[in-house]
Amino acid sequence: MNGGQTKNAALTTALAFHYQVLIGLDKCFSLEEGQAVWFEKDGDVSLMSPDTLASSQTEVKYYAAPLTDHHENLWKTLKNWLATDFDHTQYGVLVLHTTQAFGATTQLKDWNTQTVEKRLQVLQDVFAERTDEQLNAEKPSDIIKLQKAVMACDEALLKNVLGKVTLFTEADNAQELEKQILAKPVGIPKNNLNSYLHGLVGFVYAQAAQHSWSINQQAFAAKCEELTALLCKKEFTFPLFSGYEASELEVELHQDRPFVQKIAEIEHHEMIPDAVGNWLELQNSLLEQLDEYPLYKDKTVAYQNQLVKKYKLVHSSAQLEATDAIKSSKLLYNKTMQEQPLNMGNDIPPIEYKNGLIHDAMDDDERDLKWRVEP
Structure with a gap:
């Protein structure tokens, strides 16, 4: 057994989860009164609002490989959103948020501007590329299982879900996302910005309870105010003067x-x-x-x-x-x-x-x- 591989796999999982937390943290800055960000409620990150149309559910993917027609990230996410235990009516938008770029020949490139009918047609065309031998194999591949499950869904349900789906590709990586978050506070000296970020990330992790994990607008605003008061310099402060005596x-x-x-x-x-x-x-x-x-x-x-x-x-x-x-x-x-x-x-x-x-x-x-x- 290669211990290095196991360690690397665990690290990759941890980094991907941390990226998910950063996505949720970034969403916290746009919260309005009555809204909250939830983690692991119906998936990775959910923004819940009294107005259903303003609510969104986001699946976060931290991948380097391109997003192609047959990529698992697309089909697995669609399958999750079509599952009976997922209530899509709670959300106005369903987002696949991925660091992946579209593949060179993918039919998904114009997804966000297409009608529901056209999106369904794209999925049907992609699925039609599968041969009978692939579809009827005794042990079909995981991606084919996912595609069969999606395409077997009730068409009305499928259209309802597809109409809400947005593909957000080439998303900022974790480092760029941290820079984006650090550009939000005003009045905090450069040397204190990392402390500000670490304070917020720690706050987000600390909100995880046994049965739920959420941050509401009021609590997040209060934490931002607390950290700003702590880390900003209300008055100008001088460099250190020690009373140096010249040699x-x-x-x-x-x-x-x-x-x-x-x-x-x-x-x-x-x-x-x-x-x-x-x-x-x-x-x-x-x-x-x-x-x-x-x-x-x-x-x-x-x-x-x-x-x-x-x-x-x-x-x-x-x-x-x-x-x-x-x-x-x-x-x-x-x-x-x-x-x-x-x-x-x-x-x-x-x-x-x-x-x-x-x-x-x-x-x-x-x-x-x-x-x-x-x-």
């Missing part, structure tokens, strides 16, 4: 920058490693591939303009109160660095972010800012 090499590399020269000018040399560290941390944060980068950049520019406007007033006051150029300049520097950041919405930014922005502004020749004050 001797980094200080040396940046010693000629204007913002470093302006600190040296007031003989506050011991503050330079912290200043370079704050400046570097800010620059690195602007280079990170953040989901919110455009928003972060825009807010940073606006916040820096606020800081500069405030600093000009503080510098002007320090100039008026100055008694000693170096001492007064150092006091202005210390006061500015220690000052708590201005609020940004409901957030207080990291102090290193604020200080990095001030050094960045000092580095901009056009702003013409300086630490030095003159008595």
